[in-house]
Amino acid sequence: MASLFTHAFTAIALAPVCAPRPGWKWIIPAGIIASDLPDADVIGFEFGVHYGDFLGHRGFTHSFFFALMLALFGVWLLRRRVPLTPGGRSWLGVYLFFCAASHGLLDAMTDGGMGIGLLMPFENSRYFLPWEPIPVSPIGVANFFTIYGWEVLCTEMRVVWLPLGALGLLFLTARKRMRTRMLDLNSQ
């Protein structure tokens, strides 16, 4: 897997790209949860679920279908906390889907472990992307305080944080400019 930090950062960077406003104080934490939740499948190891099983690590919870279900559930869960127009609710769904789906895609860019069940439950194969620049992340926060953990984080910062951070900043600036222009137009 890619690290929990990188999955969380992805959710933060994607917010300016497609998350509706207002309500970011609820929406972004929901995005972070959606982007990290697929790795909850490691709990299965405790109950005898094998790595390669449907519900095993990097299996169903890493699929696009699971991401879609998670997004729909998130929209339903946030319906009272974040009052949105129907269009805003659709964008919230898109944002949560991207957050959850990005998890499987980032894992598919790692150089170890089993592939990712991106197309489950329709197709049970495990996939990697053709480009695998991310070293497999250590499991558990404590293991990041090692030389290997630090190297993994540095690579993730270079390969994921930098381009996604730039994309997020670009959209943030564009949205701010658009809002200012709208306010100017309304005040004329």
Ligand SMILES: [Zn+2]
């Ligand atoms: Zn994962």
